[in-house]
Amino acid sequence: DAGVIQSPRHEVTEMGQEVTLRCKPISGHNSLFWYRQTMMRGLELLIYFNNNVPIDDSGMPEDRFSAKMPNASFSTLKIQPSEPRDSAVYFCASSLATFAETQYFGPGTRLLVL
Amino acid sequence: AQKITQTQPGMFVQEKEAVTLDCTYDTSDQSYGLFWYKQPSSGEMIFLIYQGSYDEQNATEGRYSLNFQKARKSANLVISASQLGDSAMYFCAMREVGGTSYGKLTFGQGTILTVHP
Numbered sequence: 001d002a003g004v005i006q007s008p009r010h011e012v013t014e015m016g017q018e019v020t021l022r023c024k025p026i027s028g029h030n031s032l033f034w035y036r037q038t039m040m041r042g043l044e045l046l047i048y049f050n051n052n053v054p055i056d057d058s059g060m061p062e063d064r065f066s067a068k069m070p071n072a073s074f075s076t077l078k079i080q081p082s083e084p085r086d087s088a089v090y091f092c093a094s095s096l097a098t099f100a101e102t103q104y105f106g107p108g109t110r111l112l113v114l
Numbered sequence: 115a116q117k118i119t120q121t122q123p124g125m126f127v128q129e130k131e132a133v134t135l136d137c138t139y140d141t142s143d144q145s146y147g148l149f150w151y152k153q154p155s156s157g158e159m160i161f162l163i164y165q166g167s168y169d170e171q172n173a174t175e176g177r178y179s180l181n182f183q184k185a186r187k188s189a190n191l192v193i194s195a196s197q198l199g200d201s202a203m204y205f206c207a208m209r210e211v212g213g214t215s216y217g218k219l220t221f222g223q224g225t226i227l228t229v230h231p
Contacts, residue, residue: 033219043205043221056218091159093219102149103209103219105159 002026004106006092012112018080021109024073025094033103034067034077035091043091049075050097082113117141118206118222125227127196134181135191135225137206143167147209148189149219150180154202162204165189196229203227 005024013019025032033048047057049069057067064083069075079086089110093103119138127133139148150162165173165180173180181190193200206222 042223045218045220048218089157093159102161102164104161105151107158110157 004092004094004104006090006106006109008109009107010110010112012114013082014114015083016081017113018078019082019086019111019113021077021079021090021092021111023075023077023092023106025075025092026104027073028096029094029104030072030097031095031101031103032069032075033093033095034075035093035105037089037091037108038087046077079111082111084113087111087113117220118208120206120222120225122225123223125225127193127227127229129198129229129231130195132192132194133196133227135193135204135206135227137189137191137222139187139189139206139208141187141208141210143210145211148180148182149207149209150178150189150191151205151207151221152200152202153205153224154199159205163191193227198229198231201227201229 007022031050034046035043036046037043046059047067048055052069065079067077089108091108092106095101095103117140121136146167148165152160152162163173163175163178163180165182172182177194179192203224203226205224207219209219
């Protein structure tokens, strides 16, 4: 079975550019999560969706960040404009909707903003 | 206050020996889930083991077991018979049910485990 798929795996961009990260959750999973990992802040949840609806976006750092889930098999996280402090690894994870279900992580996107 | 505390930034263990990675948590919920993930140097997050707050027995998955002490709010990971491939960062995480926390995973800062031959 395919796991969570993320693209691109690596992204290098210049400050001010728009960055779009993509995620395909595991088929049948109805919850999707975006996390960011940095040395300073560790792993932090940015936003999560349940049945394609954003449930909690309190972790989104500021208006430059936006996320969408137009259907059950695709989500995007967009940063516009990007800044050097956005450099991090961005993970997408998916699970079934009940709280006890395990979240399975994608391989992550390593973002470097110059 | 930290919801998940991992007090050991780094741990060392000899190959084939057992090691315990500590995790304490803070919640007022009665229903919650505790998870351990492994992150090797390649960067992916690998699920290891899950313990539900109502589970009476400690969870086990192969060489991994979770020493769950509810009254102490601790959920330590025990790795038996360590292997060189166990060298990685290990994260403890909690998933709460109450209020806006529903479904969210809160992670600890992680423990780097190094297995020596």
